[in-house]
Amino acid sequence: MFVGQRFEMGDKTLRWIVDSLELSLTLVEQGGFLNYMPMLQFVGTFFTLRALKVGRNVLYRLSYISDLIAKHKATLDDPDRDSDLMYEFLQQQRKDLRQGKTDTIFTDNQLRWLLSDLFIVGLDTTVTTLRWCFLFLVREQDVQRRVFKELEATIGLDRQPTYEDRLKMPYIEAFINEVFRFGTITPLAVHATPEETTLGGYRIPKRTWVIGNLYGIHWDKKLWGDPENFRPERFLNEAGEFVRSEHVLPFSVGRRNCLGESLARIETFLFLTSMLQKYEFGVPEGFEKPSTSFRCGVTLNPNEYHVKLIERNPVIMP
Numbered sequence: 001m002f003v004g005q006r007f008e009m010g011d012k013t014l015r016w017i018v019d020s021l022e023l024s025l026t027l028v029e030q031g032g033f034l035n036y037m038p039m040l041q042f043v044g045t046f047f048t049l050r051a052l053k054v055g056r057n058v059l060y061r062l063s064y065i066s067d068l069i070a071k072h073k074a075t076l077d078d079p080d081r082d083s084d085l086m087y088e089f090l091q092q093q094r095k096d097l098r099q100g101k102t103d104t105i106f107t108d109n110q111l112r113w114l115l116s117d118l119f120i121v122g123l124d125t126t127v128t129t130l131r132w133c134f135l136f137l138v139r140e141q142d143v144q145r146r147v148f149k150e151l152e153a154t155i156g157l158d159r160q161p162t163y164e165d166r167l168k169m170p171y172i173e174a175f176i177n178e179v180f181r182f183g184t185i186t187p188l189a190v191h192a193t194p195e196e197t198t199l200g201g202y203r204i205p206k207r208t209w210v211i212g213n214l215y216g217i218h219w220d221k222k223l224w225g226d227p228e229n230f231r232p233e234r235f236l237n238e239a240g241e242f243v244r245s246e247h248v249l250p251f252s253v254g255r256r257n258c259l260g261e262s263l264a265r266i267e268t269f270l271f272l273t274s275m276l277q278k279y280e281f282g283v284p285e286g287f288e289k290p291s292t293s294f295r296c297g298v299t300l301n302p303n304e305y306h307v308k309l310i311e312r313n314p315v316i317m318p
Protein backbone atom coordinates (compact mmCIF):
# COMPACT_ATOMS: atom_id res chain seq x y z
CA MET A 1 0.00 0.00 0.00
CA PHE A 2 2.72 2.47 0.92
CA VAL A 3 5.36 1.75 -1.67
CA GLY A 4 3.71 -0.70 -4.08
CA GLN A 5 5.90 -3.54 -3.01
CA ARG A 6 5.09 -6.98 -1.78
CA PHE A 7 7.56 -8.65 0.54
CA GLU A 8 7.69 -12.42 0.41
CA MET A 9 8.01 -14.46 3.58
CA GLY A 10 11.64 -14.68 4.60
CA ASP A 11 12.55 -11.47 2.75
CA LYS A 12 15.67 -10.14 4.46
CA THR A 13 14.69 -6.46 4.12
CA LEU A 14 11.28 -7.05 5.66
CA ARG A 15 12.86 -9.01 8.52
CA TRP A 16 15.26 -6.16 9.12
CA ILE A 17 12.49 -3.51 9.04
CA VAL A 18 10.35 -5.47 11.52
CA ASP A 19 13.26 -6.27 13.87
CA SER A 20 14.73 -2.78 13.86
CA LEU A 21 11.32 -1.16 14.46
CA GLU A 22 10.62 -3.50 17.30
CA LEU A 23 13.98 -2.81 18.86
CA SER A 24 13.49 0.96 18.54
CA LEU A 25 9.99 0.87 20.00
CA THR A 26 11.20 -1.18 22.94
CA LEU A 27 14.22 1.04 23.53
CA VAL A 28 12.29 4.31 23.31
CA GLU A 29 10.32 3.45 26.47
CA GLN A 30 7.39 5.82 26.29
CA GLY A 31 7.14 5.71 30.06
CA GLY A 32 10.87 6.38 30.47
CA PHE A 33 12.33 9.43 32.23
CA LEU A 34 13.98 11.03 29.22
CA ASN A 35 10.62 11.57 27.52
CA TYR A 36 9.32 13.62 30.40
CA MET A 37 12.56 15.37 31.39
CA PRO A 38 14.28 16.12 28.09
CA MET A 39 16.91 18.14 29.96
CA LEU A 40 18.41 14.81 31.01
CA GLN A 41 19.81 14.41 27.51
CA PHE A 42 22.41 17.02 28.36
CA VAL A 43 23.66 15.14 31.38
CA GLY A 44 24.88 12.15 29.50
CA THR A 45 21.80 9.96 28.99
CA PHE A 46 21.64 10.93 25.33
CA PHE A 47 24.89 9.19 24.59
CA THR A 48 23.89 5.86 26.03
CA LEU A 49 24.14 2.78 23.85
CA ARG A 50 20.36 2.69 23.81
CA ALA A 51 20.03 6.15 22.24
CA LEU A 52 22.77 5.37 19.73
CA LYS A 53 21.00 2.19 18.67
CA VAL A 54 17.70 4.03 18.17
CA GLY A 55 19.49 6.75 16.21
CA ARG A 56 21.26 4.23 13.99
CA ASN A 57 17.97 2.48 13.23
CA VAL A 58 16.31 5.74 12.28
CA LEU A 59 19.17 6.59 9.91
CA TYR A 60 19.08 3.16 8.26
CA ARG A 61 15.32 3.39 7.87
CA LEU A 62 15.45 6.84 6.32
CA SER A 63 18.19 5.79 3.94
CA TYR A 64 16.18 2.72 2.89
CA ILE A 65 13.16 4.97 2.25
CA SER A 66 15.35 7.40 0.25
CA ASP A 67 16.27 4.50 -2.06
CA LEU A 68 12.60 3.70 -2.51
CA ILE A 69 11.86 7.34 -3.35
CA ALA A 70 14.64 7.36 -5.97
CA LYS A 71 13.25 4.17 -7.55
CA HIS A 72 9.74 5.65 -7.59
CA LYS A 73 10.89 8.85 -9.22
CA ALA A 74 12.59 6.85 -11.96
CA THR A 75 9.31 5.13 -12.88
CA LEU A 76 6.85 7.93 -12.22
CA ASP A 77 5.88 8.23 -15.90
CA ASP A 78 5.55 4.52 -16.52
CA PRO A 79 1.93 4.14 -17.77
CA ASP A 80 1.69 0.53 -16.53
CA ARG A 81 2.62 1.18 -12.93
CA ASP A 82 0.07 0.74 -10.14
CA SER A 83 -0.71 3.47 -7.69
CA ASP A 84 0.52 3.54 -4.11
CA LEU A 85 0.92 6.16 -1.41
CA MET A 86 4.44 7.19 -2.43
CA TYR A 87 3.43 7.43 -6.09
CA GLU A 88 0.45 9.73 -5.27
CA PHE A 89 2.63 11.88 -3.03
CA LEU A 90 5.26 12.32 -5.74
CA GLN A 91 2.63 13.15 -8.36
CA GLN A 92 1.35 15.94 -6.10
CA GLN A 93 4.92 17.10 -5.50
CA ARG A 94 5.49 17.38 -9.23
CA LYS A 95 2.21 19.29 -9.70
CA ASP A 96 3.16 21.79 -6.96
CA LEU A 97 6.62 22.27 -8.47
CA ARG A 98 5.18 22.92 -11.90
CA GLN A 99 2.82 25.51 -10.42
CA GLY A 100 5.82 27.15 -8.76
CA LYS A 101 4.48 26.65 -5.21
CA THR A 102 7.20 27.49 -2.74
CA ASP A 103 5.35 26.49 0.44
CA THR A 104 4.48 22.95 -0.62
CA ILE A 105 4.48 20.29 2.08
CA PHE A 106 5.06 17.62 -0.57
CA THR A 107 8.82 17.52 -0.11
CA ASP A 108 11.11 14.48 -0.14
CA ASN A 109 11.88 15.05 3.51
CA GLN A 110 8.17 15.00 4.47
CA LEU A 111 7.74 11.84 2.45
CA ARG A 112 10.68 10.16 4.19
CA TRP A 113 9.26 10.88 7.66
CA LEU A 114 5.69 10.08 6.65
CA LEU A 115 6.75 6.66 5.41
CA SER A 116 8.90 6.10 8.46
CA ASP A 117 5.94 6.95 10.73
CA LEU A 118 3.62 4.67 8.81
CA PHE A 119 6.06 1.76 8.94
CA ILE A 120 6.34 2.27 12.70
CA VAL A 121 2.65 2.61 13.55
CA GLY A 122 1.46 0.11 10.96
CA LEU A 123 3.74 -2.83 11.66
CA ASP A 124 4.57 -3.20 15.32
CA THR A 125 1.05 -2.53 16.59
CA THR A 126 -0.53 -5.27 14.49
CA VAL A 127 2.27 -7.75 15.17
CA THR A 128 1.93 -7.10 18.91
CA THR A 129 -1.85 -7.58 18.77
CA LEU A 130 -1.35 -10.97 17.12
CA ARG A 131 1.26 -11.92 19.70
CA TRP A 132 -1.32 -11.32 22.45
CA CYS A 133 -3.97 -13.24 20.47
CA PHE A 134 -1.72 -16.30 20.08
CA LEU A 135 -0.60 -16.07 23.71
CA PHE A 136 -4.19 -16.34 24.93
CA LEU A 137 -4.99 -19.17 22.52
CA VAL A 138 -2.08 -21.10 24.02
CA ARG A 139 -2.81 -20.15 27.63
CA GLU A 140 -6.57 -20.62 27.58
CA GLN A 141 -7.23 -23.91 25.82
CA ASP A 142 -10.98 -23.76 26.60
CA VAL A 143 -11.19 -20.37 24.95
CA GLN A 144 -9.29 -21.71 21.94
CA ARG A 145 -11.71 -24.63 21.63
CA ARG A 146 -14.67 -22.25 21.69
CA VAL A 147 -13.11 -19.89 19.18
CA PHE A 148 -12.34 -22.78 16.87
CA LYS A 149 -15.80 -24.32 17.18
CA GLU A 150 -17.41 -21.06 16.13
CA LEU A 151 -14.97 -20.66 13.26
CA GLU A 152 -15.55 -24.18 12.03
CA ALA A 153 -19.34 -23.85 12.21
CA THR A 154 -19.40 -20.47 10.46
CA ILE A 155 -16.66 -20.48 7.84
CA GLY A 156 -15.38 -24.04 7.87
CA LEU A 157 -11.79 -24.87 7.06
CA ASP A 158 -11.80 -24.69 3.28
CA ARG A 159 -12.62 -21.15 2.27
CA GLN A 160 -10.70 -18.03 3.24
CA PRO A 161 -12.37 -15.87 5.89
CA THR A 162 -13.70 -12.42 4.93
CA TYR A 163 -14.10 -9.50 7.31
CA GLU A 164 -17.91 -9.70 7.00
CA ASP A 165 -17.77 -13.16 8.60
CA ARG A 166 -17.10 -11.50 11.95
CA LEU A 167 -20.75 -10.44 12.13
CA LYS A 168 -21.69 -14.11 12.49
CA MET A 169 -18.93 -14.83 14.99
CA PRO A 170 -19.71 -13.06 18.28
CA TYR A 171 -17.31 -15.14 20.36
CA ILE A 172 -14.32 -14.31 18.14
CA GLU A 173 -15.32 -10.62 18.23
CA ALA A 174 -15.45 -10.87 22.01
CA PHE A 175 -12.08 -12.65 22.06
CA ILE A 176 -10.41 -9.90 19.99
CA ASN A 177 -11.99 -7.20 22.19
CA GLU A 178 -10.72 -8.91 25.30
CA VAL A 179 -7.23 -9.07 23.73
CA PHE A 180 -7.42 -5.33 22.99
CA ARG A 181 -8.51 -4.67 26.59
CA PHE A 182 -6.10 -6.98 28.35
CA GLY A 183 -3.08 -6.33 26.09
CA THR A 184 -3.67 -2.57 25.63
CA ILE A 185 -1.18 -2.53 22.75
CA THR A 186 -0.57 1.24 22.97
CA PRO A 187 -1.07 2.04 26.66
CA LEU A 188 -0.55 5.80 26.45
CA ALA A 189 -1.96 8.36 24.00
CA VAL A 190 0.47 11.25 24.24
CA HIS A 191 -0.74 14.74 23.32
CA ALA A 192 0.14 18.36 24.04
CA THR A 193 -1.86 21.58 24.18
CA PRO A 194 -0.97 24.18 21.52
CA GLU A 195 -3.28 26.61 23.38
CA GLU A 196 -4.59 26.99 26.91
CA THR A 197 -7.73 24.93 27.36
CA THR A 198 -10.02 23.32 29.93
CA LEU A 199 -10.71 19.63 30.32
CA GLY A 200 -13.19 18.19 32.82
CA GLY A 201 -13.14 21.50 34.69
CA TYR A 202 -9.33 21.68 34.89
CA ARG A 203 -7.39 24.56 33.34
CA ILE A 204 -4.56 23.23 31.22
CA PRO A 205 -1.90 25.79 30.24
CA LYS A 206 -0.47 26.11 26.75
CA ARG A 207 2.32 23.65 25.91
CA THR A 208 1.34 21.02 28.49
CA TRP A 209 1.66 17.31 27.95
CA VAL A 210 -1.69 15.54 28.25
CA ILE A 211 -1.41 11.78 28.31
CA GLY A 212 -4.43 9.55 27.91
CA ASN A 213 -3.95 6.47 30.08
CA LEU A 214 -5.71 3.80 28.03
CA TYR A 215 -4.17 1.10 30.20
CA GLY A 216 -5.78 2.73 33.26
CA ILE A 217 -9.21 2.49 31.61
CA HIS A 218 -8.76 -1.09 30.43
CA TRP A 219 -7.57 -2.23 33.84
CA ASP A 220 -9.93 -0.16 36.01
CA LYS A 221 -11.27 -2.47 38.71
CA LYS A 222 -14.40 -0.36 39.12
CA LEU A 223 -15.28 -0.79 35.45
CA TRP A 224 -14.39 -4.43 34.95
CA GLY A 225 -14.49 -6.06 38.37
CA ASP A 226 -11.80 -8.61 37.47
CA PRO A 227 -9.55 -6.92 34.86
CA GLU A 228 -6.74 -9.39 35.61
CA ASN A 229 -8.80 -12.31 34.22
CA PHE A 230 -8.97 -12.98 30.50
CA ARG A 231 -12.71 -13.42 29.90
CA PRO A 232 -14.13 -12.84 26.39
CA GLU A 233 -17.55 -13.60 27.90
CA ARG A 234 -17.64 -10.13 29.43
CA PHE A 235 -18.55 -8.86 25.94
CA LEU A 236 -21.42 -11.31 25.37
CA ASN A 237 -25.01 -10.84 26.48
CA GLU A 238 -27.29 -13.63 27.66
CA ALA A 239 -28.29 -14.44 24.08
CA GLY A 240 -24.60 -14.92 23.25
CA GLU A 241 -24.49 -11.75 21.13
CA PHE A 242 -21.43 -9.53 21.04
CA VAL A 243 -21.90 -6.26 22.96
CA ARG A 244 -19.36 -3.51 22.31
CA SER A 245 -18.15 -1.62 25.37
CA GLU A 246 -17.42 2.11 25.24
CA HIS A 247 -14.63 1.47 27.72
CA VAL A 248 -12.50 -0.54 25.29
CA LEU A 249 -10.42 2.11 23.55
CA PRO A 250 -7.33 0.49 22.02
CA PHE A 251 -7.29 3.07 19.22
CA SER A 252 -7.91 6.03 21.55
CA VAL A 253 -10.63 8.63 20.88
CA GLY A 254 -11.06 12.10 19.44
CA ARG A 255 -9.70 13.90 16.44
CA ARG A 256 -6.25 12.31 16.68
CA ASN A 257 -7.36 8.74 17.23
CA CYS A 258 -5.74 5.95 15.26
CA LEU A 259 -5.76 6.52 11.53
CA GLY A 260 -5.32 2.83 10.83
CA GLU A 261 -8.08 1.48 13.07
CA SER A 262 -10.17 -0.10 10.29
CA LEU A 263 -7.11 -1.66 8.66
CA ALA A 264 -5.84 -2.96 12.01
CA ARG A 265 -9.21 -4.50 12.89
CA ILE A 266 -9.43 -6.20 9.49
CA GLU A 267 -5.85 -7.49 9.67
CA THR A 268 -6.33 -8.85 13.19
CA PHE A 269 -9.54 -10.70 12.35
CA LEU A 270 -8.32 -12.17 9.05
CA PHE A 271 -4.91 -13.20 10.31
CA LEU A 272 -6.26 -14.77 13.47
CA THR A 273 -9.03 -16.74 11.76
CA SER A 274 -6.77 -17.87 8.89
CA MET A 275 -4.16 -19.13 11.35
CA LEU A 276 -6.81 -20.92 13.38
CA GLN A 277 -8.14 -22.67 10.30
CA LYS A 278 -4.72 -24.19 9.72
CA TYR A 279 -3.25 -24.70 13.17
CA GLU A 280 -4.01 -25.65 16.71
CA PHE A 281 -1.97 -23.66 19.23
CA GLY A 282 -0.32 -25.52 22.09
CA VAL A 283 2.50 -25.42 24.61
CA PRO A 284 5.65 -27.20 23.36
CA GLU A 285 6.90 -30.08 25.49
CA GLY A 286 9.28 -28.98 28.20
CA PHE A 287 7.92 -25.42 28.31
CA GLU A 288 5.59 -23.65 30.71
CA LYS A 289 2.33 -22.02 29.68
CA PRO A 290 3.20 -18.45 28.55
CA SER A 291 2.79 -15.85 31.25
CA THR A 292 0.99 -12.54 30.73
CA SER A 293 4.00 -10.52 31.92
CA PHE A 294 5.05 -7.86 29.45
CA ARG A 295 7.66 -5.24 28.60
CA CYS A 296 6.59 -1.72 27.80
CA GLY A 297 8.21 0.43 25.13
CA VAL A 298 5.85 2.47 22.95
CA THR A 299 3.79 -0.68 22.60
CA LEU A 300 3.07 -3.13 25.35
CA ASN A 301 4.53 -6.47 24.30
CA PRO A 302 4.16 -9.85 25.98
CA ASN A 303 7.49 -11.35 27.01
CA GLU A 304 8.87 -13.98 24.68
CA TYR A 305 6.99 -17.28 24.78
CA HIS A 306 7.00 -20.56 22.90
CA VAL A 307 4.14 -21.99 20.85
CA LYS A 308 3.65 -25.39 19.27
CA LEU A 309 1.68 -25.17 16.03
CA ILE A 310 -0.12 -28.42 15.24
CA GLU A 311 -1.44 -28.60 11.73
CA ARG A 312 -5.15 -29.30 11.54
CA ASN A 313 -5.48 -32.04 9.06
CA PRO A 314 -8.43 -31.13 9.06
CA VAL A 315 -9.11 -32.64 12.48
CA ILE A 316 -11.99 -31.33 14.58
CA MET A 317 -11.10 -30.42 18.14
CA PRO A 318 -13.19 -32.24 20.78
Ligand code: HEM
Pocket residue numbers: 118121122123125126129185186188189190191212250251252253255256257258259260261263264265
Ligand atom coordinates in the same frame (compact mmCIF):
# COMPACT_ATOMS: atom_id res chain seq x y z
C1 HEM B 1 -3.96 -3.01 16.60
C2 HEM B 1 -3.25 -2.12 15.98
C3 HEM B 1 -3.20 -0.65 16.34
C4 HEM B 1 -3.43 -0.04 17.55
C5 HEM B 1 -3.81 -0.68 18.88
C6 HEM B 1 -3.24 1.39 17.33
C7 HEM B 1 -3.41 2.36 18.31
C8 HEM B 1 -3.18 3.70 18.14
C9 HEM B 1 -3.27 4.70 19.18
C10 HEM B 1 -3.67 4.44 20.62
C11 HEM B 1 -2.94 5.88 18.63
C12 HEM B 1 -2.82 7.23 19.36
C13 HEM B 1 -4.09 8.03 19.25
C14 HEM B 1 -4.00 9.26 20.10
O1 HEM B 1 -2.93 9.88 20.12
O2 HEM B 1 -4.98 9.62 20.73
C15 HEM B 1 -2.64 5.65 17.23
C16 HEM B 1 -2.28 6.64 16.33
C17 HEM B 1 -2.04 6.41 15.00
N1 HEM B 1 -2.12 5.21 14.33
FE1 HEM B 1 -2.58 3.42 15.16
N2 HEM B 1 -2.90 1.60 16.02
C18 HEM B 1 -2.87 0.38 15.38
C19 HEM B 1 -2.58 0.15 14.05
C20 HEM B 1 -2.33 1.12 13.12
C21 HEM B 1 -2.12 0.90 11.71
C22 HEM B 1 -2.18 -0.48 11.02
C23 HEM B 1 -1.87 2.12 11.13
C24 HEM B 1 -1.59 2.52 9.70
C25 HEM B 1 -1.31 1.73 8.74
C26 HEM B 1 -1.95 3.13 12.19
C27 HEM B 1 -1.75 4.48 12.01
C28 HEM B 1 -1.80 5.43 13.00
C29 HEM B 1 -1.50 6.84 12.80
C30 HEM B 1 -1.08 7.49 11.48
C31 HEM B 1 -1.67 7.46 14.05
C32 HEM B 1 -1.49 8.94 14.37
C33 HEM B 1 -2.82 9.65 14.20
C34 HEM B 1 -2.73 11.14 14.49
O3 HEM B 1 -1.82 11.54 15.23
O4 HEM B 1 -3.56 11.88 14.00
N3 HEM B 1 -2.23 2.48 13.38
N4 HEM B 1 -2.79 4.32 16.95
